[in-house]
Amino acid sequence: MHKNKILVVEDEESLLKLESILLSSKGYNVTGVMDGRSALEEIAANPPDLVILDIMLPELDGFEVCRHIKEDPATKGIPVVMLTAKKNSQDYARGMEMGADAYITKPFKSAKVIETIEGLLNK
Template identity: 70%
Template sequence: MVKKKILIVEDEESLLKLESILLTSKGYSVTGVADGVSALEQVVLIKPDLIVLDIMLPGMDGFEVCRIIKQNPETAHIPVMMLTAKKSSQDCERGMAAGASAYVTKPFKSAKIIEIIQELLSQ
């Protein structure tokens, strides 16, 4: 079976490692980057099956990264799960308006993240 590819965009190194370990242990092929520009480069290079995207990133925020991914016909189909500390309903609305398939706030439960990812990948 071919491993599903997940791109994690998270600038906090400890969280990036935690998320990578969690998803790798579930059998996914994981690539991690720490900023929006690198995320956009990796989306084109590895063509991930799903993107886990933080919002508060250096340079370009996750809302902008998501918008760019969704505006490109070659990447618009990729589900984006925003995983962020931004909890307000306005932030959630902005995320969904930018094209996110799911909006999850930190701190998160690993089981919930896996459940959402499996759901998004099965669509």
Template identity: 65%
Template sequence: MQKKILIVEDEESLLKLESILLTTKGYLVQGATTGLAALEAVALEAPDLILLDIMLPELDGFEVCKQIKKNPDTRHIPIVFLSAKKTPADINRGEEVGADMYITKPFKSAAVMNIIEQLLDKD
């Protein structure tokens, strides 16, 4: 069965790029451009993994991650932060809210793919 990945990214060009990359690798991809849209998408149909930007309209990625991880129905979903925020404080905060991985932009798509495959193979 195809694994479903939710990409939460407010920058359209990056969202398209990530979607194309994952679709060509055989994943079902859904996109969301705001924190609230991400939470709605997860509530409707939980993805197998979430790629989450931090700087988002409405709710930031930290808050989105925290809400997903505190819900017993969704806390098992691996969350990978993809963010331009790269201070140790940001990375620590990512860990505190429950992110499974924190990747800083610019990133190499091969590295991101490896992480996604590792996290999805744990099932």
């Protein structure tokens, strides 16, 4: 069985570990990076099946990373789930404008994240 590859982009180490453990326990092959530039490098070198993306990141923020993913013909089909503490409607609208496939706010419920991922991967 093919294990879906998920790239988790999160600058807070404890959350990166938590998200990685959660996804690994559900059978996903998880890679984690802690900044936007590393995310784009990892996507170019080893394209994932889905990206979980924080917005507040060092160097390039999540909005910029999402825009890069969605503007590149080679990666535009990769679903992007924004997982962020930014809860206001302008941030949500900007995430959707940049091409995010889903927008989940922290603190998040694990079941909601898994349900969203499964929905996007099984399209």
